[in-house]
């Protein structure tokens with residue numbers, strides 16, 4: 001049993017215990033377990049997370065990107081899953097969307113949404129396999145978590161966007177409170193790769209009483225295309 005549950009197995013720090021495959025998601029320990037988990041979860045994820053637990057992070061992350069980015073920009077949805085994060089981006093007006101994930105069944109579901117121009121398979125812990133600066137912006141919603149993507153893989157996501165491009169990350173309190181992700185943010189800023197322009201606490205999965213963070217980074221370098229409203 002992993003030791004990340006402050007109140008015991010499968011319990012979030014506060015609130016009621018997660019049910020269904022959500023409960024399992026917080027006990028993953030290896031990349032292999034994570035992949036197998038999402039192969040099983042593809043068919044029921046949208047109902048359990050999107051509907052039953054009122055998943056709030058996709059809309060929060062899409063709104064955060066909309067605050068800083070031009071809607072005409074290209075966006076990579078990293079760990080797009082079944083496409084809930086892409087649908088939220090489309091709903092605020094981003095149309096040039098690509099997605100990637102390491103789970104083929106999740107990607108199949110994402111294809112069914114019709115919101116992505118291109119979908120590709122990639123294990124972020126092994127790199128994205130795309131050129132530096134390919135996209136204007138990127139999001140990673142619900143992807144930085146236990147046994148999912150290592151915090152240092154955030155550097156690959158940042159390098160996927162051009163200088164001046166934004167990266168929006170949504171993650172739950174459980175993983176944030178471990179401390180490795182905020183420490184990686186500090187290291188990325190210290191290395192001059194990107195700046196954190198906002199971090200906001202709010203709802204993650206309100207149906208399961210789980211809160212989370214939305215972090216917005218901007219890649220360092222010239223070519224600022226961040227919108228600055230008058």
Ligand SMILES: C[S@@+](CC[C@H](N)C(=O)[O-])C[C@H]1O[C@@H](n2cnc3c(N)ncnc32)[C@H](O)[C@@H]1O
Pocket residue numbers: 031034038058078079080081082083084085100101102103106122123124125140141142143147148149
């Ligand atoms: C909680 S889901 C989030 C999906 C979507 N972004 C959303 O907000 O609904 C996490 C996703 O990350 C993917 N994932 C986990 N580890 C990964 C890795 N190492 N490389 C690529 N994708 C990964 C899973 O397959 C899953 O689709």
